[in-house]
Amino acid sequence: MPKQRITKEMVVNAAFEIARNSGMEQVMVKNIADKIGCSVQPIYSYCKNMEGLRRDVVEQVGVFIQNYVRTHIDKEDLFRSTGRVYIQLAKEEPALFRIFILHQRNGISSLDDLYRKETDPHVAEFIAGQLNISTDKAKQLHLNMLIYTIGIGTIFSVTEPGISADEIYMQLEAAYETFLKQALYA
Known part of the structure; x- marks a missing residue:
């Protein structure tokens, strides 16, 4: 089976889902890797630091909420x-x-x-x-x-x-x- 290519979008989406279900404090490299089904190495390649990833998650949360409000x-x-x-x-x-x-x-x-x-x-x-x-x-x-x-x-x-x-x-x-x-x- 070919290796799955992990993208930044996959990392951010996995982090968003973790944050959505368990809170931002659970957005950790190991949890993201488990969610995607990969080792931690691809996560580290996209995340120079967790603060940047958390900012990406907050941005995605903002987009989610704008859409939620608009539709409700x-x-x-x-x-x-x-x-x-x-x-x-x-x-x-x-x-x-x-x-x-x-x-x-x-x-x-x-x-x-x-x-x-x-x-x-x-x-x-x-x-x-x-x-x-x-x-x-x-x-x-x-x-x-x-x-x-x-x-x-x-x-x-x-x-x-x-x-x-x-x-x-x-x-x-x-x-x-x-x-x-x-x-x-x-």
Whole structure:
């Protein structure tokens, strides 16, 4: 039988699957080699260091999450449903959610930096138009929901046996209503 040619894509995909099923801490050369069914040598040839491979995995996680959100969002209620989709993601893919939320973000020294780096700049304009509020108020509403969703989603993804999704969604909806009132009447 001819030798299997191991590619970088195979290594990154195997590392992604390991991270998805067991968390980033299990992304190790031996585990990747076992997953692919090869010796550790081909893995080392692609991975000058594990940090670079982990960055590749984080990038693949980001792509996965963008596709997940795009396919699960309610296009009739974009803003409100986005939070629900992230909570659903935390439930269905807790390891990927944690990787996405907890990966190192460089160049962030304020919440405004975080907002600009992590969101589409047109979202605040869209929210402002939908709710008939200023773009600044829409941005603050969006930032508040982003912070709240990250927090409650993280709690949801790390609890055992787990908080019910209904309870989480109820909290998310209460936060939305509170932040919306603040945006509308402040």
